[in-house]
Amino acid sequence: MAAVVSEYFKFIALFFKSKDVMIFNGLIGLGTVAGQTVYNIFAFNCPCSPQKNYLYGLAAIGVPALALFVIGVMLNRNTWDIVSECRTRKCRKFSLTAAFALLGSILGRAVVAPITWTVISLLRGEAYVCALSEFIDPSSLDKFPPTTQAPEIMSRFPCKDLPAPLMVYSGEVERQLKYESQLLGWLLVGLISLCFFLLLCLKNCYSPLGYLQEAYWNQYRSNEQALFQRTAELHAKIHAAECVKSFFGFVALDNQEKELIDDCKGSKTAIPSLDWNRITGVYMYRENNNTPMYSRLDKWAMYEKDNSC
Numbered sequence: 001m002a003a004v005v006s007e008y009f010k011f012i013a014l015f016f017k018s019k020d021v022m023i024f025n026g027l028i029g030l031g032t033v034a035g036q037t038v039y040n041i042f043a044f045n046c047p048c049s050p051q052k053n054y055l056y057g058l059a060a061i062g063v064p065a066l067a068l069f070v071i072g073v074m075l076n077r078n079t080w081d082i083v084s085e086c087r088t089r090k091c092r093k094f095s096l097t098a099a100f101a102l103l104g105s106i107l108g109r110a111v112v113a114p115i116t117w118t119v120i121s122l123l124r125g126e127a128y129v130c131a132l133s134e135f136i137d138p139s140s141l142d143k144f145p146p147t148t149q150a151p152e153i154m155s156r157f158p159c160k161d162l163p164a165p166l167m168v169y170s171g172e173v174e175r176q177l178k179y180e181s182q183l184l185g186w187l188l189v190g191l192i193s194l195c196f197f198l199l200l201c202l203k204n205c206y207s208p209l210g211y212l213q214e215a216y217w218n219q220y221r222s223n224e225q226a227l228f229q230r231t232a233e234l235h236a237k238i239h240a241a242e243c244v245k246s247f248f249g250f251v252a253l254d255n256q257e258k259e260l261i262d263d264c265k266g267s268k269t270a271i272p273s274l275d276w277n278r279i280t281g282v283y284m285y286r287e288n289n290n291t292p293m294y295s296r297l298d299k300w301a302m303y304e305k306d307n308s309c
Helices: 002-018 020-042 052-075 077-089 096-110 112-124 126-135 150-154 164-205 211-248 255-263 273-280 296-303
Strands: none
Touching (some): 052 096, 112 126, 126 164
16 A cells, blocks of 8 residues: 555656646746736726826736746846856857747746736736726717716726716726727737747757657756756765865764765865866867867757747
8 A cells, every 4th residue: 555655646746747847837827816816906006097097007017017027037047048158158159049949948938927917917907997998988888978078087987986977887888998808818818829839839840859859858857957956066065064174174064964975085176167168058169170069058959848838
């Protein structure tokens, strides 16, 4: 029984590990939905004033989406890979294929939250109603009283701050604007789905790898990254212990750390810049004829199957 339970949990862990990008994007989407809902409940407050409504409504939809996009780009490690490559080699040796692959990965992950915010804002409709209420033509409403101050009156509909005779039109105005908002939201969802499908088709059509090769390469990248992180952590601990010991004459380590350090005797105390360049992806040159060798970025671009979307 214990073996069955253990195998079951191993299968669950393997499933979530293989779907980590999808789960991560799903969590980002859910967090964005929760944030958008909280904002609409506690912070959204339409000014109900001509010209201000339009600016406030568009800002409520667009500015948070833009901020989420910038944050997504900043938090992506590939962004700083490109910056480091351009800073080191002025982008002269940065191939177009590698640049396209990295930019696709960055943008694919960064647009999840902004698109979710925009779509949910349009489907809920509050910001759209606030933004465009002042532009409704009163003559389109049945038996609406004639007035010379149409923008001022129509802009007050989102707040329902209206004279009693006009309150009967509040539901009709809200339904009309929410219909337009939700229609735009669903059109945006359909357009994004179509673009996503086409990008997947292009990615699979132009991939140099077959299905099994892709699966193997993904496993290799995952294992290499995990091993590199654990080894780098241990190497940094060994180097730090040596520096602390040279200063104090001793270093306070627990038994497990002492065993690890003893097992790793003979490791490099400092990594040459040449080796760091190979790891970080800067172009390397053969000493004989100064011929450029493929960097890690180019290998990533040729073999990476981007699962960012």
